[in-house]
Amino acid sequence: xxxxxxxVKLPIYLDNSSTTPVDPRVLxxxxxxxxxxxxxxxxxxxxxxxxxxxxxDTARDQIASLIGxxxxxxIFTSGATESNNLAIKGVFEMYAQNGNHIISxxxxxxxxxxxxxxVEKLGAxxxxxxxxxxxxxxxxxxxxxxxxxxxxxxxxxxxxEIGVIQPIREIAEIAKQAGVLFHTDATQAVGKIPVDVIADxxxxxxxxxxxxxxxxxxxxxxxxxxxxxVKVTAQIDGGGHERGMRSGTxxxxxxxxxxxxxxxxxxxxxxxxxxxxxxxxxxxxxxTTIEESYVNGSIEHRLPHVANISFTxxxxxxxxxxxxxxxxxxxxACTSASLEPSYVLKALGxxxxxxxxxxxxxxxxxxxxxxxxxAIECVKTAVYKLRDMSPLWEMFKDGIDLKKIEWQEH
Amino acid sequence: xxxxxxxxxxxxxxxxxxxxxxxxxxxNNFGNPSSIHSxxxxxxxxxxxxxxxMAKYMGCSPxxxxxxxxxxxxxxIALRKAADxxxxxxxxxxxxxxxxxxxxxxxxxxxxxxxxxxxxxVDEKGNYALEQLEQLLQKHSNVMVSIMHVNNELGNLSDxxxxxxxCSSNDALFHTDAVQTVGYxxFDLSNIDMLSASAHKFGGPKGIGILYxxxxxQLDALITGGGQERGLRAGTENVPYIAGMAKAMALCYDHLxxxxxxxxxxxxxxxxxxxxxLPQIKFNGDVENSHYTVLSVRxxxxxxxxxxxFNLDLxxxxxxxxxxxxxxxxxxxxxxxxxxxxxxCVNLRFSFGINNTRDEVDYCLQSLKELMDS
Numbered sequence: 001x002x003x004x005x006x007x008v009k010l011p012i013y014l015d016n017s018s019t020t021p022v023d024p025r026v027l028x029x030x031x032x033x034x035x036x037x038x039x040x041x042x043x044x045x046x047x048x049x050x051x052x053x054x055x056x057d058t059a060r061d062q063i064a065s066l067i068g069x070x071x072x073x074x075i076f077t078s079g080a081t082e083s084n085n086l087a088i089k090g091v092f093e094m095y096a097q098n099g100n101h102i103i104s105x106x107x108x109x110x111x112x113x114x115x116x117x118x119v120e121k122l123g124a125x126x127x128x129x130x131x132x133x134x135x136x137x138x139x140x141x142x143x144x145x146x147x148x149x150x151x152x153x154x155x156x157x158x159x160x161e162i163g164v165i166q167p168i169r170e171i172a173e174i175a176k177q178a179g180v181l182f183h184t185d186a187t188q189a190v191g192k193i194p195v196d197v198i199a200d201x202x203x204x205x206x207x208x209x210x211x212x213x214x215x216x217x218x219x220x221x222x223x224x225x226x227x228x229x230v231k232v233t234a235q236i237d238g239g240g241h242e243r244g245m246r247s248g249t250x251x252x253x254x255x256x257x258x259x260x261x262x263x264x265x266x267x268x269x270x271x272x273x274x275x276x277x278x279x280x281x282x283x284x285x286x287x288t289t290i291e292e293s294y295v296n297g298s299i300e301h302r303l304p305h306v307a308n309i310s311f312t313x314x315x316x317x318x319x320x321x322x323x324x325x326x327x328x329x330x331x332x333a334c335t336s337a338s339l340e341p342s343y344v345l346k347a348l349g350x351x352x353x354x355x356x357x358x359x360x361x362x363x364x365x366x367x368x369x370x371x372x373x374x375a376i377e378c379v380k381t382a383v384y385k386l387r388d389m390s391p392l393w394e395m396f397k398d399g400i401d402l403k404k405i406e407w408q409e410h
Numbered sequence: 411x412x413x414x415x416x417x418x419x420x421x422x423x424x425x426x427x428x429x430x431x432x433x434x435x436x437x438n439n440f441g442n443p444s445s446i447h448s449x450x451x452x453x454x455x456x457x458x459x460x461x462x463x464m465a466k467y468m469g470c471s472p473x474x475x476x477x478x479x480x481x482x483x484x485x486x487i488a489l490r491k492a493a494d495x496x497x498x499x500x501x502x503x504x505x506x507x508x509x510x511x512x513x514x515x516x517x518x519x520x521x522x523x524x525x526x527x528x529x530x531x532v533d534e535k536g537n538y539a540l541e542q543l544e545q546l547l548q549k550h551s552n553v554m555v556s557i558m559h560v561n562n563e564l565g566n567l568s569d570x571x572x573x574x575x576x577c578s579s580n581d582a583l584f585h586t587d588a589v590q591t592v593g594y595x596x597f598d599l600s601n602i603d604m605l606s607a608s609a610h611k612f613g614g615p616k617g618i619g620i621l622y623x624x625x626x627x628q629l630d631a632l633i634t635g636g637g638q639e640r641g642l643r644a645g646t647e648n649v650p651y652i653a654g655m656a657k658a659m660a661l662c663y664d665h666l667x668x669x670x671x672x673x674x675x676x677x678x679x680x681x682x683x684x685x686x687x688l689p690q691i692k693f694n695g696d697v698e699n700s701h702y703t704v705l706s707v708r709x710x711x712x713x714x715x716x717x718x719x720f721n722l723d724l725x726x727x728x729x730x731x732x733x734x735x736x737x738x739x740x741x742x743x744x745x746x747x748x749x750x751x752x753x754x755c756v757n758l759r760f761s762f763g764i765n766n767t768r769d770e771v772d773y774c775l776q777s778l779k780e781l782m783d784s
Contacts, residue, residue: 011448018442018450019646027436034429034615039728040421045719046728048415078479078617081635081645111635111644118634210646215436217479217617217648235632237517238482238510247510248482249421249610251617254651320446327447 059259090232172201574601
């Protein structure tokens, strides 16, 4: 470890699926909108308001360009959680006369799952599709789940814990054939991989700035205006901002930052993906040289900057302590306050122990070669050290099948 | 070219020290507060310190403050979730509330036919009678009252202590939209069950607000997901803005006496100047009992109310129209309609802040005179 240390600043931040640092170029763009151009974008009668509105329009164009939509189809919200709430509750209310059945997936983010469970209490019927050991849904199961009363399919673009990308275009085609709306939580995908709402056939899409080097507290819901024209019932009422779908004074600097972040992602995506993807591949190749380590989720259909790896016979909390110089996640950020094993990893078929001893690495455009060198050494050292102390590892090495042992209760 | 900002009730400039706090947190403390590693814990620490700071100024316990994305969201949570979770059968409010209260209440009763909405009558000054409120409270049970502390268009100030006492003695819940007043007044929350506020009205950033909720009040989340804010409000917390809001609040209350004295003096200078120099301009609302930042006036014009505001802007003065009485173009203000304000005039709202000066008032009066004469 001594070789890499000294070149890097600790802790090393490899938890970019939770949140990314704000790109300095984004922060710089935001600052004038805190100071000189501080107007309320809804003030119609003076230049302070107009300047704020202009800035919001520019940002809307930048974001629309990144996802291939028109600017009018972008509804600003306070974040992806709110966007997911607006999409699901908003469709459930707006399309109530067409039916009440919603199809989603068991590995969705809590913001989708909890919202589905909430509308279920209000009379919705929810089907959560299962995933295979790679984290992918079965398209035939999706087709079979569609019923005459199905109004919405909500399936995430890429998973927040394992980075697995669902077959979005095929799902969209199935939704289209069935005349059902398709919403996708693309929080992890937008800005990282090419997302095009038209080519992908998406009707509603949630995403957020703080996962793509923008600020926290601002997100968007894409709501398609043509083929078909989609509407959602507002969940926050008031001044009728955002075409009546989301009231509240607009977070102008946040939106400006979101716009700049989108522009930078569009501009640098190829370059960033090539470099960061190579770093991820090297990290993963090195860590899987550790005996009894497994990559979680599909290798082929996966975000380029994410790796989720399990290490058997290593105790979860010990592992986190061992890699305390790395800021990594052992479960989804939003649920990691409790020490429940990740429901996403369990859905892939991992048992509780293995789920606990998994690490999620999320790299960013700021991750360096030296940081990856350090991370590789740090994880290897921690895993080897924990296994040296582990009686289970010793038994495993002695050829004892641990699954067959009957443990005594005590 | 003058550049005078008299629209502080719409939004306020952000204090430079607040921008510094936001930028510093954004640059150095970017973790997700739900992450258990050090970056996450550091971010969580910022949130909880901010909550403690704000609770001190609001005179409540930190656990009674919840962070939201804005005042509008706070109002939506308070009203919608009270209807869902607390068995409210009657809402009592006023016809001059902000849209985020009024539209929300109308939507609630539309969706729940068993819930009734009672709007107090207001007179030509925008005042309502506490007697009518008391009668309604005595007649109905399972009641929630939602009355704003200060009307954003007129500046009329409500007596929160009296309303709160009436609610409390009649077992009704009391919510107040205090978006215009947090940062400008000290609060006694003993008879207030819920209160909404927004940072950008008191020198903080846009996109962050608070909901105060008295201990023991339990509501479900309006935005569901990861269970942040003790289950009331899911979504990754906007850490830099939370820190910025706490700083803005501290700056307000640490200098409340000087700041309020300055703003008061600007408003009364404006008011006196109108009385003496432009007596044809009349005041809207209850000027004797109004917030020290807001002054609503009625300017007689022969034609083109919209043009009047436009020309005012050309002279470098930012004020709010709300909307003009007789302008066909814009939708009329529900507040002006409720107080029966119509005729050949334009309503202007001037709202003052700490940066305004007497010279700006003089220039504004001169400009108003020129526009009226032209």
